[in-house]
Amino acid sequence: MIASIPDHRAQDKAAILIEALPWLSRFHGKTVVIKYGGNAMINEELRTRFAESVVFLYYAGLRPVVVHGGGPQISAHLDRLGLESTFTAGLRVTTPETMDVVRMVLMGQVNREIVGLINRHGPFAVGMSGEDAHLFTAERKHAVVNGEQVDIGQVGEIVDVQPGAVQCLISDGRIPVVSGIARSDEGVYNVNADTAAAALAVGLDAAKLIMLTDVEGLYADYPDNTELISRLTVGELEELLPRLSSGMVPKMEACLTAVRGGVPQAHIIDGRVPHSMLLEVFTNQGVGTMVVDEIREAAELGAPTDIYQDQEENQ
C-alpha cells in the first residue's frame, strides 16, 4: 500500500510545529512570568485567547505565572462611583478610599475573571494577592516630579518578596495568578503591576518576563515615530529611560530590574494580537521588544564580544 502524501497545508503546519522544537527544549520546565496589562484585556475575545496561550505554555512544559494589572478597570469603577483618577509620574494617586476600590477591582473582578478563563481548560489557575503569605512586602513610595518628592498616598515599592507560596503552587502543577497588591505592618499598598511582575520574576529566578500591552513594543521616538526597537541591552535601556514618557516608564524600569536581577530576557509584546505570547516563545523571529544583559548573554554563548574585548583593552 502506498502512503498518501499530506497536502501542502498539512506540511506547512508540521514545519511550524518543528520550528518550535529548540524553544520547547530550551524552556522545558522553566518558569515564565507573564504580566497581563489592563489595556490588553479590553474584550472577551482577547481575554479568552490570552487564557488559551497560557494553558498552551503549560501543556508545552513551561511553568507560567501570571501577574495582572487592571488600571483601566480600576479607573472605570472609580468613575462609576464619581471618583476621579489622578496619575503622577505614571502612578495612581491612592487615597484610602481609592485603595479599597483598587483591592476590590483587582482581586474581586480582574483576578477572578482570569482564573475563571484559564480554569475552563482544567483545574490549573489559583488566584493570589501579593498580600497572601507575605508574597510582596512594600514601603510607601513617593513620586519624583521635577526632582521634588511628591506624596501619592498608598502607593508601594516592593522591598521583599517571599515566593514560597507561589513555588508550592507551581510544584503542585498549578498556574498562579497574582495581583500587585502588597502588605506592610502599616497597611496595604497599591503597586504598579509591571513593577510587581519584575519583582516576582526575580524572586522566582524566572527564565523570562513577558509583558503584554497595547502597543507592538517600545517605539524609538513615541509618539512622533513608531519605529519598533526589537532588541535592546540593559546599558542602552538605561540611557534611553530618562527620555521615555509615562506608560512606558514603569514597564521599561521593570525590564531593567528583571534583567539586572538575573532574569535572562524581558519582553514587551502586543497583547492585542491573539497568541502573541506563543509567537514570542516558540518562533525564530520573535515579536516585540526584547531586553537582554549583553555580558550575561555572551558568557552563556561562550563567545567573546566587543564588551569583553573593550574590558580587556581597558585593563
Ligand SMILES: Nc1ncnc2c1ncn2[C@@H]1O[C@H](COP(=O)(O)OP(=O)(O)O)[C@@H](O)[C@H]1O
Ligand atoms: N516609547 C513608547 N513606545 C510605546 N508606547 C509608549 C511609549 N511611550 C509611551 N507609550 C505609551 O505607553 C502605553 C502602554 O502603557 P500602559 O498604558 O501603562 O499599558 P498597560 O496597561 O499594558 O500596562 C502605550 O499605549 C503608549 O501610549
Ligand SMILES: CC(=O)N[C@@H](CCC(=O)OP(=O)(O)O)C(=O)O
Ligand atoms: C500604583 C499604580 O499605579 N497601580 C496601578 C495598578 C494596576 C496596574 O498597574 O494596571 P495596568 O498594568 O493595567 O496599568 C493602578 O492603580 O492603576
